[in-house]
Amino acid sequence: MTKNSQPMFERVALIGLGLIGSSLCHVMRREGLAGHIAGNARSQATRETAMRIGLVDSVHEDPKAAVSDADLVILCAPVGVLGALAETISPSLKPGSILTDVGSVKMAVITDVGAHTPDGVHLIPAHPVAGTEQSGPESGFAELFEDRWCILTPPKDADQNAVKRLEAFWQACGSRVELMDAQHHDLVLAVTSHIPHLIAYNIVGTAADLETVTESEVIKYSAGGFRDFTRIAASDPTMWRDVFLNNKEAVLEVLGRFTEDLAALQRAIRWGHGDMLFDMFSRTRHIRQNIVEAGQETAAPDFGRPHGAPEED
C-alpha cells in the first residue's frame, strides 16, 4: 500500500491509547491518513509510552486539549466512560468535525455520547469487530483491522457526507464497512462476541473453583479444549464489564436461549439420547467452514498454532 499524498484528516484525536487506539495510530501512519495525531490517555505511563514509541504526534493529559481543532475525534475508551468523556470534551469539539468511537455496544453510545454532542458535530458511532486478548499502548499493530468488518451505526438524520468520510477512513485502515441499525448491532454482537466472552470467562472461573481438580491439572490438560477459551477470557476486564452493563437487554435475551439449549443437551446426556447429541454436533461444523471461506478465520488446523519443532525429514 502507498501513502496518500494528502491526509484524509488534518488532525485526528484519539481518546484512549489501548489496543484499538494504538493500532489506529500504526495504520494511520502507514497509510498517511492523518496530518497530526493527538492522543489522550488517563494514565501518565500510557502517555509516556505513546510518545516514546511514536504512536502520536502530541500527547495531552487533558482530553479537551487533544480534541481541540481535530477534524476526527475517536473515543477509544471503555464504553462506560464515554458519556462523561463526551461531556468533558463537548465545548472543545470543532464545528463540522466527526465524533466517533470504537465501542462494542452502540445503543448506549448513541444515548450517552449523543446527549453531549453539540449541534454541527457529526456523531457517527462505529465498531471495528477486531481485537486480540492483549491490552495497552504497546499491543497495537497496523494489520489489526485488515479484512475485519467495521460496523457504523449512524443516527437516521446523520450527515451523509460525514458517514462517507468515516467509511472511507475505515476502508483505508483495511476494514470492510457495513452500516447497521444500532439496536440490531447490539443483538448481533451479543451473539458473536458478548455471550462468547461471558461463557469463556465463566468456564475459566468454574475450572478455577473446583476443589477436586487442581489448577495445575487444568493447566496441564488444557490442550483438550479449555485453552481455546482462555484467550478471550484474558481480555480487558474493564472493557468487558462495561459491555455487559451497557448491553444488558440483548445479552440477557441471547443468554436465555443459550442456557435453554444447554439444558436440552444436559437432558440428552442424562437420558443417553445419543441421536440428539449426534445431530446437534453434526450441524455446527459447516459454520466454521463458512467463516473460513468468508475470510474471517484461518484455514489452518488448530488456528495454525505451532505443534512442536518442524519435521526434519
Next chain:
Amino acid sequence: MTKNSQPMFERVALIGLGLIGSSLCHVMRREGLAGHIAGNARSQATRETAMRIGLVDSVHEDPKAAVSDADLVILCAPVGVLGALAETISPSLKPGSILTDVGSVKMAVITDVGAHTPDGVHLIPAHPVAGTEQSGPESGFAELFEDRWCILTPPKDADQNAVKRLEAFWQACGSRVELMDAQHHDLVLAVTSHIPHLIAYNIVGTAADLETVTESEVIKYSAGGFRDFTRIAASDPTMWRDVFLNNKEAVLEVLGRFTEDLAALQRAIRWGHGDMLFDMFSRTRHIRQNIVEAGQETAAPDFGRPHGAPEED
C-alpha cells in the same frame, strides 16, 4: 531426533485410522518405533487412503487380522465401539501383548474393554490430550503429540513392565506422560475438554437458531469472539457423542457448576453489579499466562493467527 536402531515394538496394530491413528503412524515411522504397522479401519475409503499415503505396512478389513501377532494394539476408534471391538479381537490377541486405547474417557474403557481382555494381555488405557478439529486418515501429522500430555490409567494390578513400555512409547512420540486414577481422569477431562466442547457446540447451535440474526451476520462478525468456539465445535460428532454418553456423571457434575456460576453472572448483569463482573473478569487472565508458561499454548496474541498481509515498511 534419530531413528532407533531396534524398533520398540515388532508389530503395532492400530484399530482406527483417524486423526490420532494416522498421527501415530507418522510419528512411529519418524522415530522407528514399530517393525510393522498393521492398520484396520471400518471404511474401505480409509483403508485405501492409508495404503496410498503409506500410513501403514499392511491394512486389514478384519480387525482380528490386524491384531494377530501384534505386540502393541492401540484402539483409536470412538469410545462407544471399544467394547464391541475388544470382544471381536479378544481371541486374536497375543499373550503378553499390550492392549491400549486413546479415548477421552477412561472408566468406560476399563469396564467395556476390560470385560473382553484375556488373561495374559496387559490392558493399559491411555489418553493423549492432543488434537485438532480435523478428522480422517489425512489429518494426522507427526508433531501432534509433541509436548502434550498423555495420561495412562493402568488398573491397580497392572503389569509394571508393560506400563513402563507404554510410557516409553508415548515419550518417544514426543509426549509427557502422567499416571492417573481413571475416575479422576474423567473428572479432570470433563473440566478441561468435555464441558468446553459441549458449550462450544451449544453456542454455535444457539447462534444458528436465532431468527433475528442471520447466519451470514454470525459469520461476518465472528471475529468478535465467536469464531474461537467454532474450532472445537467442528470436531468429530461420533467421537463426541460417545464421550458424553460415556462420561455422564462427571460431565453432569461440572456442567451443574458451570450453569450455577453462569446464573450468578446473569444476575450480576441484570442488576448492574459491575464490581462483581469486574472481579470475575480479572481473575481469569493469569490462567492463560500459566498455560503459556507450562508450554501448552502459544504466547503469540490471537493464537498467532495471521492478521492481513505482512507490513511493507
